[in-house]
Amino acid sequence: MLSLAYLIAITAEAMTGALAAGRRNMDLFGVSLVAFITALGGGTVRDILLGNFPVNWTQHPQYIYLTIGAGLCTIFIAKIVHKLQQLFLVLDAIGLITFTLIGCNVGLTLGYEPAVVVIAGIITGIFGGILRDVLCNRPPEILHRELYASVALVVALMYLQMRKLGINEDTTLLASFSVGLLLRMSALKWQWQLPIFTYTPERWQDDNNV
Amino acid sequence: MLSLAYLIAITAEAMTGALAAGRRNMDLFGVSLVAFITALGGGTVRDILLGNFPVNWTQHPQYIYLTIGAGLCTIFIAKIVHKLQQLFLVLDAIGLITFTLIGCNVGLTLGYEPAVVVIAGIITGIFGGILRDVLCNRPPEILHRELYASVALVVALMYLQMRKLGINEDTTLLASFSVGLLLRMSALKWQWQLPIFTYTPERWQDDNNV
Amino acid sequence: MLSLAYLIAITAEAMTGALAAGRRNMDLFGVSLVAFITALGGGTVRDILLGNFPVNWTQHPQYIYLTIGAGLCTIFIAKIVHKLQQLFLVLDAIGLITFTLIGCNVGLTLGYEPAVVVIAGIITGIFGGILRDVLCNRPPEILHRELYASVALVVALMYLQMRKLGINEDTTLLASFSVGLLLRMSALKWQWQLPIFTYTPERWQDDNNV
Numbered sequence: 273m274l275s276l277a278y279l280i281a282i283t284a285e286a287m288t289g290a291l292a293a294g295r296r297n298m299d300l301f302g303v304s305l306v307a308f309i310t311a312l313g314g315g316t317v318r319d320i321l322l323g324n325f326p327v328n329w330t331q332h333p334q335y336i337y338l339t340i341g342a343g344l345c346t347i348f349i350a351k352i353v354h355k356l357q358q359l360f361l362v363l364d365a366i367g368l369i370t371f372t373l374i375g376c377n378v379g380l381t382l383g384y385e386p387a388v389v390v391i392a393g394i395i396t397g398i399f400g401g402i403l404r405d406v407l408c409n410r411p412p413e414i415l416h417r418e419l420y421a422s423v424a425l426v427v428a429l430m431y432l433q434m435r436k437l438g439i440n441e442d443t444t445l446l447a448s449f450s451v452g453l454l455l456r457m458s459a460l461k462w463q464w465q466l467p468i469f470t471y472t473p474e475r476w477q478d479d480n481n482v
Numbered sequence: 483m484l485s486l487a488y489l490i491a492i493t494a495e496a497m498t499g500a501l502a503a504g505r506r507n508m509d510l511f512g513v514s515l516v517a518f519i520t521a522l523g524g525g526t527v528r529d530i531l532l533g534n535f536p537v538n539w540t541q542h543p544q545y546i547y548l549t550i551g552a553g554l555c556t557i558f559i560a561k562i563v564h565k566l567q568q569l570f571l572v573l574d575a576i577g578l579i580t581f582t583l584i585g586c587n588v589g590l591t592l593g594y595e596p597a598v599v600v601i602a603g604i605i606t607g608i609f610g611g612i613l614r615d616v617l618c619n620r621p622p623e624i625l626h627r628e629l630y631a632s633v634a635l636v637v638a639l640m641y642l643q644m645r646k647l648g649i650n651e652d653t654t655l656l657a658s659f660s661v662g663l664l665l666r667m668s669a670l671k672w673q674w675q676l677p678i679f680t681y682t683p684e685r686w687q688d689d690n691n692v
Numbered sequence: 693m694l695s696l697a698y699l700i701a702i703t704a705e706a707m708t709g710a711l712a713a714g715r716r717n718m719d720l721f722g723v724s725l726v727a728f729i730t731a732l733g734g735g736t737v738r739d740i741l742l743g744n745f746p747v748n749w750t751q752h753p754q755y756i757y758l759t760i761g762a763g764l765c766t767i768f769i770a771k772i773v774h775k776l777q778q779l780f781l782v783l784d785a786i787g788l789i790t791f792t793l794i795g796c797n798v799g800l801t802l803g804y805e806p807a808v809v810v811i812a813g814i815i816t817g818i819f820g821g822i823l824r825d826v827l828c829n830r831p832p833e834i835l836h837r838e839l840y841a842s843v844a845l846v847v848a849l850m851y852l853q854m855r856k857l858g859i860n861e862d863t864t865l866l867a868s869f870s871v872g873l874l875l876r877m878s879a880l881k882w883q884w885q886l887p888i889f890t891y892t893p894e895r896w897q898d899d900n901n902v
Contacts, residue, residue: 290889291891291893293835293889294889294890294891295891295892295893296831296835297888297889297890298835298888298889299835299837299885299886299887299888299889300886300887300889301835301841301842301845301886302832302835302841302889303889305835305841306835316741320530320740320741321526321530321537321540322536322537322540323535323536323537325743326742326743326804327741327742327743330741330742330804330805330808331805333805333806333807333808336807336808336811337807347889350889350891353893354893384536384540385540385541385543386543387543387546387547388540388543388546391546402617406616406617406619406826407822407826407831407832408831409619409826409829409830409831410619411506411617411618411619412512412617415503415506415508415509415511415512415515415516417509421511421512421515422511425511465509466509466510466511467509467510468507468508468509469500469503469504469507469508469509469510469512469513469557469560470504470507471501471504471505471560472505473501473505473563473564530740531736531740531747531750532746532747532750533745533746533747594746594750595750595751595753596753597753597756597757598750598753598756601756612827616826616827616829619829620829621716621827621828621829622722622827625713625716625718625719625721625722625725625726627719631721631722631725632721635721675719676719676720676721677719677720678717678718678719679710679713679714679717679718679719679720679722679723679767679770680714680717681711681714681715681770682715683711683715683773683774
């Protein structure tokens with residue numbers, strides 16, 4: 273199940289990358305690159321941070337073809353994307369949660385501390401989107417929207433706690449997946465947000481980052 | 483002494499990260515993430531560049547809690563931060579210099595060439611701030627202000643030279659720390675800057691990065 | 693021949709980095725840093741992604757001096773740079789192609805899959821420029837200009853195919869180098885571009901990256 277969810281996840285994330293590239297009027301190569309990095313960037317950053325070489329996608333070239341293909345296909349369906357928005361949001365949520373669970377699993381397998389495992393999960397979940405936004409020169413959107421990264425946090429904590437309690441892996445995955453999806457969908461429906469921190473210093477302070 | 487300075491350093495840097503996130507109206511998660519990356523990003527980039535796995539903070543989860551905690555606390559004291567600006571600038575300078583000294587030490591221990599050791603020091607000192615600015619979608623501020631990165635360079639060169647001369651490590655640390663702090667504080671007081679390079683090409687050149 | 697081309701390449705790329713820093717009014721340190729990262733960043737990202745430690749430039753401190761020196765020299769010749777624009781474009785093309793060929797060679801030597809070898813080549817070729825643009829807070833230019841990254845793709849595919857056919861390495865290098873240079877120069881002369889993907893969603897869609 274997680275494998276299938278992973279394929280859906282990288283496809284959906286590649287498509288959000290392609291759309292972001294389209295907003296910046298990138299060419300076909302730019303679209304492919306941003307799609308690839310959005311889909312596989314989170315796992316790449318995780319593998320590098322955890323010293324987990326070789327990096328995952330280098331052993332699975334089919335992921336390269338899938339994400340670049342999904343990015344390029346997005347160009348042709350861009351006009352109908354807004355009609356599919358609800359579907360898209362579900363796929364994106366599946367992606368977020370799947371990535372997070374895989375990231376936690378990798379961290380745990382490598383024997384890292386619980387706090388590092390949680391961070392490995394969150395980074396896998398959200399960093400593709402952050403790299404996408406950096407490449408497209410916009411502030412990372414996921415850091416000030418409806419609960420998104422927080423969903424990754426909840427999923428990671430729940431997965432870790434259930435594993436610690438010795439609960440069967442399949443049950444753990446299913447439970448944390450469901451809770452995560454429910455939480456993200458509810459956040460979208462009722463626009464749940466974390467509190468926003470707004471800081472507008474006087475001009476003279478601007479000079480020294482304070 | 484360096485351990486205490488390090489804790490002060492990551493706390494102060496986490497707080498500058500939180501303030502930068504606040505200027506972008508990020509939510510609590512965004513504030514935590516930017517604080518964490520600002521504080522620990524420089525050392526992370528250094529460890530990855532030098533192939534020094536496992537990355538330092540993954541072995542010290544307490545640094546994760548400290549930097550995220552400092553980031554979140556900043557929200558509550560944001561209103562009085564401007565009254566503490568002088569203190570903040572001292573803490574930030576301590577951070578810059580401590581990070582640089584630790585970075586040089588890591589590079590030296592791993593047996594890298596002197597030029598690489600200096601770069602390891604500088605990267606540890608300044609890259610957290612650069613990642614903060616990239617995440618917050620603004621040009622890296624430290625590259626066009628009063629002497630900042632240059633302080634890291636002076637500290638790194640001095641540390642390396644004194645170690646090469648066989649001077650006792652404690653003396654070396656104390657001396658380069660003091661010179662760095664004095665230099666940074668003087669730069670702030672008298673607004674010492676490196677020359678600025680301003681390049682404004684004709685429009686037609688803009689097309690090809692020249 | 694490839695060694696000489698590499699020295700030309702990192703020099704030319706360092707200069708484009710310095711000019712980009714100049715457009716952002718950076719100080720001498722910022723100019724040095726952006727020059728260094730533009731010239732050596734592509735190879736660094738490749739080495740990290742492929743787990744190829746120690747990272748190449750850490751074993752060749754002369755590259756550090758060369759790129760920083762080239763960056764600083766650029767300040768003095770900035771005023772005549774526009775007269776040298778044609779030369780510059782040739783040097784930049786040599787850089788792109790040389791980097792790509794070296795990247796493919798590294799990937800191949802490490803035994804990676806063909807698709808990963810091609811990506812290693814492209815990343816070596818273009819990522820210095822992408823990091824330059826991210827540091828200077830502008831959208832990556834190479835992703836929406838005359839054929840640039842696509843040249844890296846063609847060169848990488850050709851190199852890989854010729855090696856696979858058992859053709860002598862020197863011949864392979866010379867042939868893919870020439871084809872790449874011809875392609876890039878033609879693209880500049882006749883403004884060949886890949887199709888651009890422009891996506892301008894309705895405002896309400898903006899909220900969820902779709």
